[in-house]
Amino acid sequence: MSTTSTPPAPSGAPADATTDQHISPASFARQRVAALREGELGSLPIVVGIIVIAIYFQARNSNFLTAGNFVNLIAQMAAIMIIGTGIVFVLLLGEIDLSVGYVSGMGGVIAALLLEPGKNIPTSVALALALGTGIAIGVLQGFFVARLGVPSFVVTLAGLLGWNGVLLQIIGSSGTIVIQDSLINGIANDYMSAALSWIVAIALVGAYTFQGLSNVFRRRQAGLPNDPWVFVIGRIVVLAIAAIAVVVIADSDRGLPYVTLIMVGSYVIWTFVAERTRFGRHIYAVGGNAEAARRAGINVPAIKIAVFAISGFMAALGGIVLASRLSSVDTSTGGGTILLYSIAAAVIGGTSLFGGRGTIKSAFLGAIVITMIDNGLGLLNVSAGTKYIVTALVLLAAVTLDSLSRRGRVATGRA
């Protein structure tokens, strides 16, 4: 008799879970549909949203779905996705980080200041110091939240004000610093060769395939049922097609900007950390039930401080990308929409504000949506006011969906 897993096959013959090597595609699909009904929406709404947005803007302006604009979109979404990744970790704890806008400004400004001509500081040192500043700020804010018990909303609100002030102080009277370092400027403004793009795409698909197949192998060894082959192979094929499409389309224009490497790298590394390591598991546990985590022997304050450090690091990294795009920093660096767009990206992508639920993928998907709206409305020549209103409505819709699906889960759970 099956003890835990798959519902019995339609024939009624209860299959022993340990002898079933692969779940039948039909019952796998049924499980997925059941999960959807229970409010585990996953990435479905957002993928539908991206398609709808793309069709709408293409219908209004035929320049939207062109290779040139595609490359623009990648460069525009980079900073939002990178900073949003840090936000995902903070939201997983059920906390918030409102300081990431100006912390990103700190990252960009410190890198720009250190690399001013005549200072002769190596680029690597300047980058390390800029990123280190982000980590230090995160640890400081995390300390107040985790050890002193100050609500993260207040700590990072103080950060929002405070780091803005620090920025104004250190930029001083000069107003604008032009970046002349070719490496920094190249991040967002130079393009990878076709060969390098293909190597990255092949490495990515190869790593995913290896990971997927070794997972099947390990589960088989342990006598556990696997997803049907159709889905295991299907996921790999979908990723391969997407990677090929991205490289082909981008190469038909200027190619992929170097910042793509940072995006892919942070996506892969942070997904690994969140889903495959003990540290990542403990972040989810703390966000789900901090008391249970504490009783399980998890050092809750240490996890929180580490997460704020990640948020600070990713903010500084995003700030360097932003500075690279503009090839300069000024007194407004880190302000404007970057903070709210980054938080909105994580939330629109499906990471819950209530803690414990979310994925790194949500920062990526959410950044696509936000950037498409921003870029598309720009092509339509609408005012900044309209842009904000539309973005606000999308954000509100995403959070409403999260709350409703949460209610769906409660309704079906706790029988």
Add this chain to the structure above:
Amino acid sequence: MRLVGRSRRPTGPHQSRRERETVSEHLLEVKGAFKHFGAVQALRGANLHVDVGTVMALVGDNGAGKTVLTKSISGIYQLDEGEVLWEGSSVTISGPKDSARLGIEVVYQDLALCDNLDVVENMYLGRETRSSFRRLDEAKMEAETRKVLRDLSVTTLQSVRLPVASMSGGQRQSVAVAKAVLWNSKVVILDEPTAALGVAQTRQVLDLTRRLATQGLAVILISHNMSDVFEVADYITVLRLGQTVAEFKRTETTQREVVEAITAGQLSSVPGMEGVVA
């Protein structure tokens, strides 16, 4: 890297052999326990013992000292006075780690599960198994989880990969109990496991409690519910005002007798109280 719980053996430095005082060796025995919090004397000479393969119900009115006594066993409190014997030899339990090392696990009333994590993730929380490159060894953890649940005949879970938020109270309680068993424990303390459950779910948990004993564990069941106690317990220990006032064998007593002991209906059976109350 931490070792998997299965390889843990209760061979701590805290086990110093002493001369055998009792002829019959219990797995766990507490003798003459005293504990006070400020002016409040919570325990004044409580005794209990539990044996392999049996369910011992610890009953008593509110404030009788059930929780203090079990928390002393699990290392949350330290006794002022009294002796804890593990397999006949005296041991010192000065923290939760000591009791875990001996093989004592507590399933608290408020469960301590993370709703957003699935069954496997909850079972291994804080003690995850890892493979190369510091990766979590999901396959091994899932296989082990399935095995433990199968051994305990917990068959109502649809999948061990669903978040526990989607489960019923009985299923969650089963997961919490299985979590305790996973760690090769010898004594499992269940604190009011059926308090918040409906009829069918209470049934599930009581069956599970019985199976724990059948598998050779010693179970301490804290409960207010006499019908639950009489259904699963082999022995019943009654606490009142911090003292052990009666020990019954279930087959040789009645609910009435136990309730009388709890409520002091029959004062003659209370040591030290014979002449006190008129």
